[in-house]
Amino acid sequence: MKSSKRKICQAITLVISALGASVAMAQTPPSLLGGGSSLVAPTIGSEISVFPAADGTATYYSVGSGAGQSAFLNNQPSFFGSTVTGTVDFANSDAPLSTSQISAYTSTGGLGVTNGPLIQLPYIVTPITIPLVNAPTGTGPALPGSTTPTVALNDDDLCGIFSGKLTDWNQVTNPVNGSLYSTTSKPITVVYRADKSGTSDLLTAHLAQVCHTTPFVRNGVTVSANSNITFTESQNFGGEFTTVPSTFKSATGSSGVAASLLALSGAGVGYLSPDYTNTFLAPSSAPAKANNLSVASLHNDFSGANVTPTYANATAAIGTVYPPGTTQNQNDPTDPSQWVPNASNPTVGYPISGTSQIIVSQCYQNHNNNPTVANSVIDFLNLHYTSNASILHGNGFDSVPSSFITAIQADFLGNSSGLGLDIGDTSVCTGTTVGR
Known part of the structure; x- marks a missing residue:
């Protein structure tokens, strides 16, 4: 993916109903419009190839999670680019919608009144990697398929580096042996996302849990401050600071962060999803193949293990979770x-892990030459959740927990649950609720 200065449009062909397929064969294939997260953009690009072009296409703009949310919530395609037109059918965001965003959408005056309720579903499980350039020699665990030890970092290291408290590798402690990583000066440039980013949200969600600016006593032992700032979960990394440190450099989009790191002549640290790093983590990802970035392993302070950012370790961090409306989760x-x-500070697995979400509507009108928009969305989601695990793994991600897939199929892709939450439900999508 390139930065949002060169918006990339990815065509996704979708399986549609038998009626839609017969229409598609006779005219220009129907299309859906969506965009947002650059984290999942290579995966959605890979998913393109499993759908026959004759069945219809969709267009995805890799513009960042914040822009994707805004495009959907306002049904405003100009967030994808000034010349983009049409109805925004879906968005992908690594940052969850806030309760205020959801409330504004569904309340009087919000688009949900006429468009129908929005649906937010976990799309994939992802680690957020810490890529490194010109870093010291590591002593941590190697990535799967590699024999090169990773540079291991603990929460104190992460908080120090990303707050600007630690600016040189000769200040960073190796959690494997307790020694400083360098005996000579190796200044660190931190590359962060300039745009509203779900990747930033997942990183800061963890930092908000583990970083502290004042000493405190834990189990009778005084724990020193490990950060210059108090982090809050946010899509706006630069907004965490009153003044961003001079040793930090901003970049737009996942590809922008990778490019900025690779262009550094000195040491650099950033944060990226696995599909922009290397083929040990994401063997099928084109950006990973091109970038070939080293990544750190992270010390899980609960389990005591140094953990690599594999999709399996991200799933371990998510743990045994259940969707709402079940015996185990009665929300x-x-x-x-x-x-x-929520896995912002897990007791096992890779410490910076979470999910990326897809946002769709419950109700759709027929548009963009597509007489069966709702069916197209259902078919796309069915294929994603039941058939595309190898694509996800090839890009460094995992499928969402099976309990969620079962509930998504029962609640939203059909109505076997009887809750009336399913896409296109005629008892909801009727009258003045005309759909988007």
Whole structure:
């Protein structure tokens, strides 16, 4: 993917209903319009190839999670680019929608009144890697298929580096042996996302849990401050600071961060999804093949293990979770905010892990030459959740937990649950609720 200065349009062909397929064969294939997360853009690009072109296409713009959310919530395709027109059918965001965003959409005056309720579903499980350039020699675990030890970092290292408290590798402690990584000066440039980014959201969600600016006593032992700032979960990394440190450099999009790191002559640290790093983590990803970036392993302070950012270790961090409306999780399944698992400081697995979400509508009108928009969305989601695990693994991601897939199929891709949450439900999508 390139940066949002060169918006990339990816065509996704979707399986549609038998009626839609017969129409598609006779005219220009129907299309859906969506965009957002650059994290999942290579995966969605890979998913393109499994759908026959005759069945219809969709267009995805890799513009970042924040722009994707805004495009969907306002049904405003100009967030994908000033010349983009049409109806915004879906968005992908690594940052969950806030309760205020959901409330504004569904309340009087919000688009949900006429478009129908929005649906927010976990799309994939992802680690957020810490890529490194010109780093010291590591002593941590190697990535799968590699024999090169990784540079291991713990939470104190992460908080110090990303707050600007630690600016040189000769200040960073190796959690494997307790020694400083360098005996000579190796200044660190931190590359961060300039745009509203779900990748930033997942990183700061963890930093907010583990970083502290004042000493405190834990189990009778005084723990020193490990950060210059107090982090809050946010899509705006630069907004965490009153003044961003001079040793930090901003870049737009996942590809922009990777390019900025690779262009550094000195040492650099950033944060990326695995599909922009290397083929040990994402063997099928074109950006990973091109970038070939080293990544750190992270020390899980609960388990005591140094953990690499594989999709399996991200799934371990998510743990055993259940969707709302089940015996194990009795939260309200009609509330879209309840469908996002929380793993911001896991007791096992890779410490910076979470899910990326897809946002769709419950109700759709026929548009963009597509007489069966709702069916197209259902078919796309069915294929994603049941058939594309190898694509996800090839890009460094994992499928969402099976309990969620079962519930998604029962609640949203059909109505076997009887909750009336399914896409295109005629008892909801009727009258003044005309759909988007």
